[in-house]
Amino acid sequence: MSLLSVRDLSVKFAMRDQTVTALRNISFDLARGERLGIVGESGAGKSITGFALMNLLSRPGYIAGGKILFEDRDITGLEDEAMRDIRGNHMAMIFQDPMVTLNPVLTIGQQMLETLYAHRKLSKAEATQIAILKLREVYIPSPEERLDQYPHELSGGMRQRIIIAMALLLDPKLIIADEPTTALDVTIQADIMELLLELCHSNKVGLILITHDLGVVSQMTERTLVMYAGRIIEAGPTREIINDPQHPYTQGLINALPQQTPPGHRLKQIPGNMPPLTAIPPGCPFAPRCGFAVDHCRTTLPEVVSYGGVEVACHEVNRLHNAPAKEKSA
Amino acid sequence: MKDMPDTAPLLELRNLEKQFDLDRGFLETIKFKGGKIYREKRAVHAVNNVSLSANRGEALCVVGESGCGKSTVARLVAGLLTPTSGEVHYAGERIDNRSRHDMMPLRKKMQMIFQNPYASLNPRMTIQQALEEPVRFHNPSMNGSEVTDRVVEVMKSVGVDPSWSRRYPHEFSGGQRQRIAIARALTVDPEFVIADEPISALDVSIQAQVLNLMLEAKEERGLTYLFITHDLSVVQHFGTRVVVLYLGTVCEVAETDTLFSNPKHPYTKALLSAVPQLSDAKPDHIRLKGEIPTPINMPKGCPFHSRCSYSDARCLEEQPQPLHQPDGSVVACHAVEENRLDG
Numbered sequence: 001m002s003l004l005s006v007r008d009l010s011v012k013f014a015m016r017d018q019t020v021t022a023l024r025n026i027s028f029d030l031a032r033g034e035r036l037g038i039v040g041e042s043g044a045g046k047s048i049t050g051f052a053l054m055n056l057l058s059r060p061g062y063i064a065g066g067k068i069l070f071e072d073r074d075i076t077g078l079e080d081e082a083m084r085d086i087r088g089n090h091m092a093m094i095f096q097d098p099m100v101t102l103n104p105v106l107t108i109g110q111q112m113l114e115t116l117y118a119h120r121k122l123s124k125a126e127a128t129q130i131a132i133l134k135l136r137e138v139y140i141p142s143p144e145e146r147l148d149q150y151p152h153e154l155s156g157g158m159r160q161r162i163i164i165a166m167a168l169l170l171d172p173k174l175i176i177a178d179e180p181t182t183a184l185d186v187t188i189q190a191d192i193m194e195l196l197l198e199l200c201h202s203n204k205v206g207l208i209l210i211t212h213d214l215g216v217v218s219q220m221t222e223r224t225l226v227m228y229a230g231r232i233i234e235a236g237p238t239r240e241i242i243n244d245p246q247h248p249y250t251q252g253l254i255n256a257l258p259q260q261t262p263p264g265h266r267l268k269q270i271p272g273n274m275p276p277l278t279a280i281p282p283g284c285p286f287a288p289r290c291g292f293a294v295d296h297c298r299t300t301l302p303e304v305v306s307y308g309g310v311e312v313a314c315h316e317v318n319r320l321h322n323a324p325a326k327e328k329s330a
Numbered sequence: 331m332k333d334m335p336d337t338a339p340l341l342e343l344r345n346l347e348k349q350f351d352l353d354r355g356f357l358e359t360i361k362f363k364g365g366k367i368y369r370e371k372r373a374v375h376a377v378n379n380v381s382l383s384a385n386r387g388e389a390l391c392v393v394g395e396s397g398c399g400k401s402t403v404a405r406l407v408a409g410l411l412t413p414t415s416g417e418v419h420y421a422g423e424r425i426d427n428r429s430r431h432d433m434m435p436l437r438k439k440m441q442m443i444f445q446n447p448y449a450s451l452n453p454r455m456t457i458q459q460a461l462e463e464p465v466r467f468h469n470p471s472m473n474g475s476e477v478t479d480r481v482v483e484v485m486k487s488v489g490v491d492p493s494w495s496r497r498y499p500h501e502f503s504g505g506q507r508q509r510i511a512i513a514r515a516l517t518v519d520p521e522f523v524i525a526d527e528p529i530s531a532l533d534v535s536i537q538a539q540v541l542n543l544m545l546e547a548k549e550e551r552g553l554t555y556l557f558i559t560h561d562l563s564v565v566q567h568f569g570t571r572v573v574v575l576y577l578g579t580v581c582e583v584a585e586t587d588t589l590f591s592n593p594k595h596p597y598t599k600a601l602l603s604a605v606p607q608l609s610d611a612k613p614d615h616i617r618l619k620g621e622i623p624t625p626i627n628m629p630k631g632c633p634f635h636s637r638c639s640y641s642d643a644r645c646l647e648e649q650p651q652p653l654h655q656p657d658g659s660v661v662a663c664h665a666v667e668e669n670r671l672d673g
Contacts, residue, residue: 041533041534041535041536042533155621155622156396157621158621185395185396185560186395186560186562186601186604186605187395187600187601187604187618188395189604189606190603190604190606190615190617191617193606194615194617212533212534213606214534214608215605215606215607215608216606218606218607218608218609219606219607239610242608243610252535253534253535254608256534256535256537256538257534257538257563257608258538258541258563258564258566258567258568259563259566259567259607259608261567263566263567263568263586263587264545264567264568266542266545267538267541267542267567268538269535269538269539269542270535270538270539271539273503273505273506273536274533
């Protein structure tokens with residue numbers, strides 16, 4: 001039994017004059033304790049996926065179709081009351097900016113105890129004990145003192161550790177982390193990534209890591225989904241995707257990194273921009289930017305096919321794979 | 331342009347310092363502690379005794395983490411801030427003490443590109459107006475059609491479609507706006523461009539487009555860059571020389587190849603080891619102890635000593651001086667000087 005199973009999930013936003021499809025038929029599974037990365041550029045639908053899983057979409061966004069199964073229980077469109085039990089207890093979310101996530105007028109202790117009281121019947125002493133334990137787990141020095149401090153008294157890295165400690169308070173089985181290290185410096189980012197990995201291992205927590213950084217995905221996850229314009233265009237084991245990407249967009253994304261080109265040479269850029277969700281072209285959404293697009297790419301939406309160990313949504317994956325290396329890197 | 335020997339650096343910073351006062355008025359400086367009233371003036375020591383130089387045609391990169399003073403250095407060079415002490419020399423002339431008026435001819439030679447293209451373009455000006463403004467301002471003798479010609483030419487060279495010129499900034503994506511911001515800097519035909527995190531706000535595929543554009547502009551126009559960034563993979567690709575800053579102090583200056591193949595300062599090593607890699611290899615990330623101290627209470631001795639695993643008694647007391655190394659790099663570290671580092 002998988003921990004989380006998403007089937008044909010679609011999310012739409014009802015705007016004044018039109019309805020915009022933000023997610024189109026997303027399907028994936030997550031095993032217990034598995035670490036899954038979701039990569040893509042801004043507007044690809046990564047964060048919307050995270051919000052939809054937590055049932056945090058607010059109007060005008062809504063789930064237009066599909067199912068989210070958590071431990072075989074359908075949690076799509078659950079009542080608020082029932083969903084509150086799942087959030088925190090079973091799934092927790094970590095956001096990008098720790099300064100925005102923490103309440104600036106409450107101490108760290110107040111915020112942690114509030115979460116505990118909301119879900120468990122605990123005395124103040126018991127709750128404080130749990131909070132201190134969790135702060136220690138994320139290597140916060142002198143946790144007793146931190147409980148009385150306000151968020152502004154702490155550094156960015158420390159705040160993100162506290163957010164992680166809060167996510168772990170009720171021992172969830174799944175953590176959804178939306179760009180957890182993007183606002184941090186590289187040395188702090190490396191610390192936080194190490195910490196998240198360690199916690200996932202020791203507590204057998206599943207992780208969905210939403211990020212734009214392929215390096216982070218490569219070091220943190222076992223499987224990866226690549227998203228583009230609201231669809232999953234490639235999915236598979238992270239190593240396969242990084243070392244031998246099949247979709248032209250994934251290839252372009254990896255080739256565009258400065259590390260992939262000798263210093264001083266022209267980077268291999270992907271021409272153009274991702275289409276806005278209001279104007280997604282018919283056919284393959286990547287076709288206008290794709291160097292391999294042929295006529296039917298522009299008219300027919302590609303189905304997801306298995307190819308070389310990954311799932312990929314591309315009509316031309318066969319031709320691409322047999323193309324000489326020179327054409328590939330063009 | 332004056333005849334300058336090519337060997338002279340285009341830009342030179344000498345012992346540059348910048349402090350921002352935290353307690354400004356008299357009343358703010360009065361503190362009460364331990365039953366006594368006393369006066370204390372606190373200041374943020376953003377840039378401390380920084381000396382560097384950039385030669386013509388170079389892309390000098392300044393890297394460091396948030397709060398290390400990178401952007402302050404950029405603003406000091408551009409004349410947007412006045413240094414507390416020290417000097418900025420441009421093409422052999424001192425520029426930090428110039429009046430607004432005397433600075434004007436230099437503004438044409440020196441342009442700046444900012445991080446956030448959403449904030450750096452005036453939302454109420456069309457692209458045409460935004461691009462023409464600096465040309466008109468710096469070339470009052472040009473007539474209307476000459477100005478338009480110049481703008482169209484620059485737009486074409488940076489891949490901005492001249493048919494966009496009647497549209498407003500909000501109609502464009504981040505990458506397109508950054509192109510427009512670069513075009514705006516290039517319209518006055520500068521020789522020196524200060525770029526403060528120009529690609530940090532952009533997506534990966536767009537970052538590559540903008541970096542390519544900046545490299546092309548460098549080759550075609552012989553530009554010199556002062557490039558401020560926190561992204562080391564961009565530095566490796568773009569920079570000719572790298573300055574590593576920590577707490578407003580220079581740790582290491584080296585040619586890009588040298589820095590990446592043989593980093594010497596313990597901080598540089600930690601910084602390089604922290605970059606997430608694509609490869610399968612397990613990262614051997616060097617963990618730094620503690621947290622970055624605030625630049626309000628600058629630690630005595632080496633600014634990095636509180637987080638360095640090689641620090642000893644001397645590091646606590648004496649600030650290391652930048653010393654030249656056999657391979658041409660400059661490193662400010664007692665442990666490097668005394669050969670205490672292994673490997």
